[in-house]
Amino acid sequence: MKGNKNMASMGSSGFLIIPWLLLAESAALFSAGVSSGKSTPAVFVFGDSILDTGNNNYLPTLSKCNFPPYGRNFPGGKPTGRFTDGKVISDLIAGDLGIKDLLPPYLDPNLGAQDLSTGVAFASGGCGFDPETIKTLMALSIPTQLILFQEYKDKLKANVGEQRSDDIINRSLYLLSSGNNDIGSTYFLTNRHLEYDMTSYAAFLATQASESLVELYKLGARKIGVFSTLVPGCVPQGRTVGGGGRERECAEDFNELARLYNGKLISEIEYLNDHLPGLKIVFVDLYGPLLGIIQDPQRYGFVDVKDGCCGTGELEFAVLCNQLSSTCINASNYIFWDSVHLTEKAYKILTSEIMKDINKLQNEIKC
Numbered sequence: 001m002k003g004n005k006n007m008a009s010m011g012s013s014g015f016l017i018i019p020w021l022l023l024a025e026s027a028a029l030f031s032a033g034v035s036s037g038k039s040t041p042a043v044f045v046f047g048d049s050i051l052d053t054g055n056n057n058y059l060p061t062l063s064k065c066n067f068p069p070y071g072r073n074f075p076g077g078k079p080t081g082r083f084t085d086g087k088v089i090s091d092l093i094a095g096d097l098g099i100k101d102l103l104p105p106y107l108d109p110n111l112g113a114q115d116l117s118t119g120v121a122f123a124s125g126g127c128g129f130d131p132e133t134i135k136t137l138m139a140l141s142i143p144t145q146l147i148l149f150q151e152y153k154d155k156l157k158a159n160v161g162e163q164r165s166d167d168i169i170n171r172s173l174y175l176l177s178s179g180n181n182d183i184g185s186t187y188f189l190t191n192r193h194l195e196y197d198m199t200s201y202a203a204f205l206a207t208q209a210s211e212s213l214v215e216l217y218k219l220g221a222r223k224i225g226v227f228s229t230l231v232p233g234c235v236p237q238g239r240t241v242g243g244g245g246r247e248r249e250c251a252e253d254f255n256e257l258a259r260l261y262n263g264k265l266i267s268e269i270e271y272l273n274d275h276l277p278g279l280k281i282v283f284v285d286l287y288g289p290l291l292g293i294i295q296d297p298q299r300y301g302f303v304d305v306k307d308g309c310c311g312t313g314e315l316e317f318a319v320l321c322n323q324l325s326s327t328c329i330n331a332s333n334y335i336f337w338d339s340v341h342l343t344e345k346a347y348k349i350l351t352s353e354i355m356k357d358i359n360k361l362q363n364e365i366k367c
Contacts, residue, residue, distance in 0.1 A: 039362050040173045040223070042119035043094045043103060046145045046216070047177035049125030049341060050227065050286075051090045054081030054105035056125045061138035063126035063318050069310060069327045070337075073344055081105065083125050083317070084337045085309070086344030090121050092351040093175065093358060106148055116156065119172065122148050125318070128182040129208035132190060142178060142212045149219055169220035173361055175284075176212065177227035179205055179265075183257050184232040184340070188242060198257045206264035210272065217276050223361040224281045226269060229258040231291050236307055236339040240314045248306055248314070250294075262287055282357050289353040293335060293346065300349055303333040310338045317341065 045051040049063075057066045057080075064081065065071075071079035073086040082088045087095075090103040099118050104111060106120040122145040126137030134141045140148070156165040182205055186192050196204060213224060232238050233254030242251030262285075269281045297305045307313025309328040310321035317338035328334060337343045342350070 040097055040099065040171060041168050042117065042172040043090070043097065043099055043175065044119050044149065044172060044221075045090045045103065045121045045123050045175040045177075046142060046149075046212075047123045047175075047227070048127040048139075048180055049083040049088075049123070050177045050180070050230070051088060051121060051123035051175060052081070052083065052105070052125040052127075053088060053090050053103050053121040053123070055107045055121060055123065055140060057081040057105070058107040058109075059124070059138065059140065061126065063124075063137050063139055065125070065318055065321070068323050069321065069325060072327070073331060083341040084344055084347065085331045087347065088344075089177075089347050089351055090123070090175070092348060093173075093355070094119065096351065096355055097173070097358075097362075106152060113159065116152065116159075117168070120152065122146075123177070126181055127178055128180075128186060129178050129205045129212070130182040130186050130192070132192060133181050133186045136186065136190070137181065142208075143215075146212070146215050146219065149216075153219065166220065170222050172221075172223070173358070174216060174221040174224045175227065176209075176216070176224065178209065178212075179229045179258075179261055180232060183229060183254060183261065184235065184238055187257060188254065198253075198260055202257060202260035202264050205261050206268050209265055210268040213268075213272055213281065214276070217272075217279055222278050222280065224279070225284045225358055225361060226265065226281055227284045228262045228265070228287045230286055230342075231255060231294065232258050234291070234294050234305075236314055236336050237317065239306055240339070258287060280361060282360050284354050284357045286350060286354065289350055290342075290346075293349060297335065300346075301332065302335050302346075304328075305335050307334070308336040308338040308340075309334045309343065313339065315339050 056064050065083050066079050066081040068079055074080060094103045095101050103119055103121050104115050106122050124140035126139030187201055233251035238251045238254045239248040242254050243249050266283050269283050273279060273281055293300055294305050309331045310316050311325040316325060317340045321338045331343045332345045334343050335346045
């Protein structure tokens with residue numbers, strides 16, 4: 001049962017000196033990221049809300065969460081655009097690698113040189129590989145995220161020079177997560193299920209993922225972790241929309257499509273590893289570990305596996321989970337924060353499970 005809820009004027013000499021001081025500071029900060037001796041100087045993430053750290057704050061989309069109760073357990077208790085009560089996987093991986101505690105969104109206009117030198121997030125909540133998903137949720141598509149990454153590369157090169165920027169780009173870690181919205185929303189809730197059977201749709205998504213990975217490789221990425229989907233039929237929204245009756249059991253057709261996609265994604269990754277020189281891609285399984293948590297919640301200290309902490313916990317997420325929504329007293333009792341996204345506690349458990357895969361990429365590129 002769900003718990004109780006509460007809820008300039010400047011002189012000419014200054015004009016000349018200050019830009020040069022800023023440029024010198026910027027170059028020194030970028031240099032620090034390269035000369036620190038770390039095998040991975042920066043983290044760059046692409047994809048959906050699992051990795052989005054706030055890019056949607058700056059987009060005309062309803063897929064936002066820069067308001068309470070989101071961020072309730074984030075440092076300072078502030079909403080940042082992360083789709084949970086605290087940190088997301090992007091932050092946790094960057095922290096575990098000793099790079100930085102928080103991974104900022106690239107669209108944040110207040111980014112500094114140190115932010116850029118150690119990695120940023122290009123991910124956008126609501127993103128998918130299916131173009132229809134982007135139309136519905138108005139997120140940054142993967143191709144658009146890659147265009148922004150090229151823009152980032154140009155900024156980096158202008159600050160530190162071509163050789164040093166190439167070194168940062170080639171030795172950094174890249175993470176990609178997508179497919180969740182395609183499966184959990186687009187396929188079953190639009191006409192896509194009339195246009196594709198599940199096998200062909202899974203193949204379509206895997207092909208789109210492969211093409212995105214090739215483009216990322218062309219932009220200089222050499223160490224890439226590709227996330228599986230979550231368990232779409234067992235998130236609260238999946239249970240509500242496609243689950244079994246009043247008990248809201250997991251929607252097995254959602255999960256079957258996810259397994260089909262994840263299997264085809266593994267095949268695409270194996271092909272790319274064999275055919276693109278210098279590339280190392282690792283498949284990062286979230287589906288299996290999350291399903292294990294859902295099936296044995298008591299082992300991890302969870303009480304509720306079917307509902308999100310926010311609102312009724314059955315359908316509310318993004319703008320539907322807002323300041324008027326009641327929330328559970330203790331989010332750590334819940335696997336899910338809203339009807340789609342996990343709590344920080346659940347993300348921490350998942351991150352501890354997948355770091356062995358991430359660490360396989362750590363020393364792939366040595367200089």
